[in-house]
Amino acid sequence: MKPETFKAAIYKGIGTVEFKELPYPQCGDDDIIVKNVIAGICGSDVAAFKEGGDANMIWKDSEFGHEMVSEVVETGKNVKDVNVGAYVFPNMGQAKRDRMRMATVGGFSEYIHIPQFELNYSAIKLDKTIPLLSSVLLEPFVVGTRGAKNTNPGPGKTAIVFGAGIIGMAAAIMFKWYGCDKVMIVDISEYRLENARKFDLLTCNPQKEDLKAKAIAEFGSQRCYSGEVCGAHLYVDALGVDESFAYFGQLAGRNAFLSVVGVHHHPITFDFLKLCFNNWYISGSGNGSYEELSVDVLEMMKSGKFDLSVLVSHQYKQEDIVNALKVAGNPQEAQKVVVRY
DSSP: OOOSEEEEEEEEETTEEEEEEEEOOOOOTTOEEEEEEEEEOOHHHHHHHHHOSGGGTOOTTEEOOOEEEEEEEEEOTTOOSOOTTOEEEEOHHHHTTOGGGTTOSOTTBSEEEEOSOOBTTTEEEOOTTSOHHHHTTHHHHHHHHHHHHTTOOOTTOEEEEEOOSHHHHHHHHHHHHTTOSEEEEEOSOHHHHHHHHTTTOEEEOTTTSOHHHHHHHHHOEEEETTEEEEOOOEEEEOSOSHHHHHHHHHHOOTTOEEEEOSOOOSOOOOOHHHHHHHTOEEEOOOOSOHHHHHHHHHHHHHHTOSOGGGGEEEEEEGGGHHHHHHHHTOTTTOSEEEEEO
């Protein structure tokens, strides 16, 4: 029996989330209604809670949350591609057919109305054999995969990822999935580096170790315009801070490739003479649709090669969303925080 209302978490501004009972949505002939099963807290959710939401498209007085596994509970008469009971991952801006709602899909609410449903556009259908604590990571893994795949990874290549947050971890794990010989992840959170070692990733804490010396020891050395550098081929910036480019400039040899996933909110200083003479390749990571890249990610998840559940450090109930957001903002304590229904 359909409920008359459902509980929705409403973003009210810095440090404030309120719950509101909203009317249960009407399902049109081409629509579906889904009930959220589990939702991940994104860094953008944490940033909105701490600093304000506009920069992350999380608008005051709106529902929010955009990383969720949801169960189909109602379908319109024209919908043929999914049945009631199927699990789907609503596809951010496409789910609501409104790019301004990329981050306000409603992952922290009980139900979501998906209008004009189109499989693999509005939502990705999930294999129920994939554990929930893996499938809830689909969105950050798609972002990390963009960064990794952009560099053309594969056997015979080695990689270094700056940042061991969930997107950096995703990029590093996908480098391994694509066959790279060695992968290192660099971060100052010992908690997150310990998680990385569970996936047989090399690690370095530059506050405690000499990053360049360790990189040379692990990847070998080469000489180029920058002098002696390490032999790693591929790099991903999953930090979005000045140090990423400083590390790259310190380590990268000739023809190295840096894929930038981390969001830089301020201009940085960079040595373009080194870029020119070393023939470095630096790229953003906006290519690759959600629909295309999710195929690789879901194949990896279904393989069971990696136990991704260890990346989910905390689980909260919907009513504890404020505490969940606070914990998610502490890199020394949390990796990925989720809300379960």
